[in-house]
Every structure is written in C-alpha cells, then in structure tokens.
Amino acid sequence: MSWIVIQQSVPVFAQAFWLTLKLSFYGIIGAIILGLIASFLRYFKVPVLRQISAVYTEVSRNTPLLIQLFFIYYAFPEIGIKMSATAAGISGLIFLGGSYMAEAIFGGLKGVAKIQVESGLAIGLSRWQLARYVVFPQGLTLSVPAIAANVIFLIKETSIFTVIAIPELTNTALDQIGLYYHTDESLFVLVIAYAIILIPLSLILTWLERRARRGAFGN
Amino acid sequence: MHSGISILFAGQNFSRLLGGLWISAKISIVSLVIGIALGILLGALRTVKNPILRVILRLYLEFFRIVPTVVLLFLFYYILPKNFNVNLNAQAVAMLVFALWVGAEMSDIVRGALISVPQHQCEAGIAIGLNGPQLFRYVLLPQAIGLMIPATINLMTRVIKTTSLLLLISVMDVINIGQQIIEANRQTHPDGAFWVYGLIFILYFLLCYPLSAWARHLERQQDNNA
Numbered sequence: 266m267s268w269i270v271i272q273q274s275v276p277v278f279a280q281a282f283w284l285t286l287k288l289s290f291y292g293i294i295g296a297i298i299l300g301l302i303a304s305f306l307r308y309f310k311v312p313v314l315r316q317i318s319a320v321y322t323e324v325s326r327n328t329p330l331l332i333q334l335f336f337i338y339y340a341f342p343e344i345g346i347k348m349s350a351t352a353a354g355i356s357g358l359i360f361l362g363g364s365y366m367a368e369a370i371f372g373g374l375k376g377v378a379k380i381q382v383e384s385g386l387a388i389g390l391s392r393w394q395l396a397r398y399v400v401f402p403q404g405l406t407l408s409v410p411a412i413a414a415n416v417i418f419l420i421k422e423t424s425i426f427t428v429i430a431i432p433e434l435t436n437t438a439l440d441q442i443g444l445y446y447h448t449d450e451s452l453f454v455l456v457i458a459y460a461i462i463l464i465p466l467s468l469i470l471t472w473l474e475r476r477a478r479r480g481a482f483g484n
Numbered sequence: 485m486h487s488g489i490s491i492l493f494a495g496q497n498f499s500r501l502l503g504g505l506w507i508s509a510k511i512s513i514v515s516l517v518i519g520i521a522l523g524i525l526l527g528a529l530r531t532v533k534n535p536i537l538r539v540i541l542r543l544y545l546e547f548f549r550i551v552p553t554v555v556l557l558f559l560f561y562y563i564l565p566k567n568f569n570v571n572l573n574a575q576a577v578a579m580l581v582f583a584l585w586v587g588a589e590m591s592d593i594v595r596g597a598l599i600s601v602p603q604h605q606c607e608a609g610i611a612i613g614l615n616g617p618q619l620f621r622y623v624l625l626p627q628a629i630g631l632m633i634p635a636t637i638n639l640m641t642r643v644i645k646t647t648s649l650l651l652l653i654s655v656m657d658v659i660n661i662g663q664q665i666i667e668a669n670r671q672t673h674p675d676g677a678f679w680v681y682g683l684i685f686i687l688y689f690l691l692c693y694p695l696s697a698w699a700r701h702l703e704r705q706q707d708n709n710a
Contacts (some may be wrong), residue, residue, distance in 0.1 A: 315547040323693060324689060326696065327683055327696055329649075330647035331645075331648040331649060331651070331659065332688060335659070335681045336681045339681060341679040343674070409594070421552040421553075424554040425649070427554065435554055439558070449563070459550060459552060460550060464550060
C-alpha cells in the first residue's frame with residue numbers, strides 16, 4: 266500500500282464522494298415523500314389507492330435494487346421511457362426506499378398508544394383533527410429511529426449504482442483498479458469514504474434509538 | 485421479428501435462467517446455514533460480561549454493517565488472493581462474505597432476543613443449580629428462539645436479494661445468464677431486456693414474498709400474545 270497513490274487518488278474520490286452524497290440526498294428525500302404518501306393512504310384507508318400502495322410496498326421490498334435498476338435503465342427504454350443513468354439511479358432508490366420509509370412511518374403511527382386515540386375521540390375530535398393533532402405528531406416522532414436506519418441502508422445501496430456506470434464511490438474505486446491496478450489503495454480509500462459518511466450517521470441512530478426508548482418509558 | 489416473450493422459451497433459455505437462480509439459492513443456503521450458526525455463537529458471546537470480547541464483537545458487527553455488501557465482495561475477491569495468497573473461486577468468495585455478514589447480523593438478533601428474556605428466568609435457573617452452558621441451552625435459548633425467528637426470516641430474504649450482486653464478481657447467477665441471453669438475441673429480440681429482466685424481477689419476488697409474508701404473520705402472532 267502506497268501513501269502517494271492514496272494521496273493522488275483523493276481528488277477523484279472526493280468527486281465521487283459528493284456524487285454519492287448528492288444521489289443519496291435526492292433518493293432519500295424522494296423516498297421519504299413517497300413513504301409519507303403510501304403510509305397516509307394506508308392510515309386513512311383510502312379505497313383503491315390503499316391497495317395500490319400495498320402492492321407497491323410488497324413488490325418494492327421483495328425484489329433487489331439491482332434488478333429494479335436494470336429494469337428502469339435497460340427495459341424501460343424498450344417501452345418508450347428513456348432516462349439518464351443518474352435519473353434511473355435516483356428513481357430506483359426512490360422506488361426501493363419509498364416502501365421502507367412507508368413501513369417505518371406506518372409502524373410509528375401504529376405505535377401511538379390506543380388510549381391517545383380514544384381520548385381524542387372522547388373530546389370530540391374529527392378523524393382529520395385526530396390525525397393532525399394526536400396521531401401524526403406522536404407517530405412521526407416514534408418513527409424517527411426507523412427512518413434513520415433506512416437512511417443508512419439507502420446510502421449503502423447507492424454502491425449498487427455502479428452496475429449502471431454512475432461514477433459514485435464504488436464505481437470510481439473499480440475504475441481506479443481497472444486503470445492502474447492500485448487494488449489495495451483504492452479499496453482502502455473506498456472503505457474509509459463510506460466510513461466517513463456512515464459512522465457519524467450510525468452514532469446518531471444509536472442516540473436516537475436510546476432517546477426513543479427513554480421517551481417510551483415516560484408514557 | 486418475433487413477439488418479445490418468446491425469448492424466454494427459445495432453446496434452453498428458461499432452464500438456463502432457472503439454473504442461474506439455483507446457483508444464487510445454493511449460495512444463499514450455504515451462507516445462511518454457516519452464518520446463522522456463527523451468529524448464534526457470537527450472539528451468545530456478546531452477552532458475556534467481558535469488555536475485550538464485547539469490543540471485538542461489536543467492531544466485527546459494525547464493520548459488516550457499515551461497509552456496503554458490494555464493497556465487502558470486492559474486498560474479499562481482490563484482497564484474499566493478492567495479499568493472503570488464498571485463491572477461492574467467485575462462488576466460494578460469495579459464500580464466505582455472505583456467511584460472515586449473516587453471522588454479524590445474526591449475532592445482533594440473537595443478542596437482542598437473549599437480553600429480552602426476563603432476568604428472573606436466569607436467576608431461577610441458577611437457583612436450581614444449572615451451570616452456564618446449561619442455563620443457555622435449557623432456559624435462555626428455548627425462550628429466545630421464538631423472538632429470533634421473524635428477524636431471521638427477514639434476514640433470509642435480505643440474503644436472497646443480495647445474491648443479485650453476485651454478478652459483480654462474475655458468478656454465473658440468474659442476472660448474468662439473463663444478460664448473456666439478451667446479448668445473444670439482440671438481433672431477433674431487440675426488446676429482450678424487458679422480458680428477461682421482467683422474468684428475473686418476478687422470480688426474485690416469488691422467492692422473497694412468501695418468506696416476508698411468513699415473518700409478518702409470526703410477528704403479528706407475537707404481538708397478539710404479548
């Protein structure tokens with residue numbers, strides 16, 4: 266392992282680092298929005314749309330991201346939907362992440378104590394008021410640790426974008442190995458780069474979980 | 485010009501795809517069996533009050549949690565032969581990586597289940613004179629196992645889904661064979677990608693959906709009993 270090689274590859278990896286962050290950011294924001302929509306459809310028991318959201322959740326959770334990406338990037342153009350690799354990557358991440366976020370959010374909504382709902386009904390809140398003032402504020406707070414866990418999961422999944430040649434971290438490392446045979450150095454920088462992103466997030470997650478548990482004891 | 489779907493049934497294509505799926509399934513099964521056994525051992529060790537052991541096992545878990553599986557595969561695929569002179573074929577590398585990864589995840593599931601067995605159960609066991617291994621075998625494990633099962637089934641579906649990455653270290657899995665079929669039929673079936681990737685999509689769903697439905701059913705049962 267040579268430090269000079271590592272130093273020289275830092276600018277290339279820095280670019281890939283930001284791209285990974287950028288793709289993760291768009292994917293995660295999109296996934297949270299999709300997850301909110303899907304879980305609200307389920308919560309309010311909206312006819313038809315609820316079933317569609319249930320089917321979507323099952324399909325998305327029970328298939329690998331890699332084949333979802335292949336389908337979006339290689340099969341969609343054959344039925345007339347063409348998009349760039351980056352757009353396909355973000356779409357894939359949103360498609361995958363949406364269902365995980367929906368489960369996390371719905372899990373939180375379900376976790377709200379029954380007595381809270383009953384009390385709300387007893388003081389004459391409407392269904393919408395109950396959701397707006399009682400269930401969502403508590404439920405969304407309860408779902409924060411699960412959402413944070415999904416954020417980590419989705420950032421890791423961006424490594425799969427390498428299969429559609431998006432120059433994110435993993436793709437860049439493989440590229441460096443292919444071009445210069447600097448295998449050890451490239452893999453070393455790759456692991457460090459993921460560690461820089463994920464270790465702080467994982468510490469935040471542990472902290473959130475601990476807080477959520479303490480919050481639950483207060484009930 | 486053929487109608488698209490015929491690409492799946494031309495020649496040996498369908499049985500080749502199923503053959504590729506079998507390789508993925510085989511790697512999943514072997515790594516799950518080894519990984520679950522490893523995870524039960526490590527999970528039990530993580531409940532032992534030894535600070536050094538705890539730190540080591542925690543680092544092992546965090547390493548396999550933080551590094552994406554794609555990167556783990558490449559790490560072992562490139563570094564074992566180059567720096568340790570261990571030449572495994574791609575399938576064996578995949579089994580090794582998956583087994584170590586399952587072991588790490590499983591250790592956390594097992595630890596979580598063991599520490600949720602009420603304290604007084606242990607105390608009662610000690611009171612009737614059970615030693616450490618007996619306590620584990622007859623008191624802790626039987627009560628913890630029910631709690632572990634749904635999470636373990638979910639871990640199985642994760643392993644099956646992760647086998648889609650085998651393509652990256654050139655294992656002849658279902659996706660790799662699918663790509664070959666699409667390339668070989670580019671002339672006669674320009675829309676081959678739609679049907680082949682569509683079929684693989686469905687095959688993965690058919691493998692994973694029953695498992696995750698089963699896990700959810702068990703979880704719901706436990707919630708009702710609680």
